[in-house]
Amino acid sequence: MAAVSILETKGLTKIYGGLQANTDINFSLRRNAITALIGPNGAGKSTFVGMVSGRTKPTNGSVFFEGQDISRLPAHKRIQLGMAYTFQITSIFPGLTVEDNVALAAGRKLAHDKTAHAQKTAAVLDKIGLGDRADQVASDLSYGHQRVLEIAMGLAQDPKLFILDEPTQGLAEGEVDAFVTLMRTMAKETTILLIEHNMRVVTETADHVAVLDQGRLLASGTVDEIHANAAVQAAYLGTTANA
Amino acid sequence: MVVFRSAALHSCVLLALVALFFVLPAYHVGAFSRIMVLAIYAIGYNLLFGYTGLLSLGHAMFFAAGMYGFGLSMNFGGLTVLPAFAVGVTAAGLLSVAVGFLALRTIGVAFMIVTLMFAQTFYLVILYFGEYTRGDEGFIIQQAQRSIAGIDLTTETARYFTAFILFAICFLAMARLVQSPFGKRLVAIRENEERARMLGYDVGRLKLAALVVSGLFSGVAGAAYAMLFGYVGASFAAVHYSIFPLLWVLLGGAGTTVGPLIGVIFMFYLIDVSSSFTNAYMLVAGIALVLLTLFAPQGIAGTLRKRAVSWLP
16 A cells, blocks of 8 residues: 555544634545646645645644654654645745755755755756756746746755645746646656646646545546546536536 | 855954954054954854844843853852853853743744843843842952963953954854854745745754854853953843844844944944044934945945845855
């Protein structure tokens, strides 16, 4: 079981006051694949990944990462186990250079080895296409480049699981295409959990799709299975079923 | 290249301070002894405020812990200078661990208020034990006691170079620290704490470490002040001694290695010069502060870095 799934949640529940943001979610994430988590606004997607990454404390339930119960670990310990997380609202170090941003991400594991650290930083910058902007202050980058930088910071950590919270939000069409290509190369090296609104990105990248609706896991399966699922169509896809 | 340049810059600063001893008149040599000791305090404050982004309004307690740790252990414990110095620095270190554990549970304005309250408590404790501390009036450490291995620290030369050696150690140590991975992580916390946490850094531990190092430097400054100037008094634990390092660092340039020294020199001579013209010297100081804050919000060194020398460490 552990070989197939990298992450599992059991009975994961979050209650804010009277609102059930997540109800009893039993979820299993396949290793070395892209899984998209979709659902209408307010379905509880961000709450769910918040509980997975440790930013949000669950009311009930547990999270297992590579078979280990991580429910009680603080966020930074979960990251140290091999998760990386990009925020829904771009979160970089605005006052530092692009290079320093990536170096900080790579530095948690590599800071003791200067050569390896510098090589890793340069390699990630190259891969992501920000090599020629290495000395630029991050806040001077365009919005699209800032999003790419944040993904670079994730890659620099060599994560086993990469959680991307709405990475294409606010990107222009052309930038979305570049992102789709990037996702496909990333998928060869890591497991990706993608929270995404843009159905085109989902159909073009995801191997599996999980659908959240009103805090419950409504369905999960391949893209085709989800397309064919009547409950999903009723709850979410509606007229975009043919997208 | 950057490493080489910053090493060159730091050496030049230290060489200039040595040279000043030989060219300055006696009054200014005395002033610079004081400036260097206070600059150690500012350097310590800068680590927490300038690099980590935590604004403390209570650093006077760490300065005073060093000062009283030194003074009381000499006068009541019968220690000589060096062990007393160690007691002072240890006292400041222990206090910063204790305060850090409690105050770092808060952030932003709450952190400012909590540190301010701790410092006020410390100040009142000093007054409460007036029998030993002599309260506001303070006490003197006898000239005869203030010597290391037969060297009388009360002469102008010994005082200047003791202050210089302590300053040089702290200055270079801090320059190295802020350019180390540890220093970079503190800057990451200042820039975006949540991002730093979500890169897997233990933000709580890093902040505590920054506060303790900051407290230790402040303690070194406090103990050095008592050692070189022979006076220990509660006014050094009062609130304005918590505000001073903030002003020095803001003026000189927060988050730069040379900023604290520049800030102390600037502020010292601003008050010194203006008070020779007018009684309202605090007004002059106040106006200068407002102008600098308006037109050079990153301080002197910070503005230099932005405008001309981007490699400034």
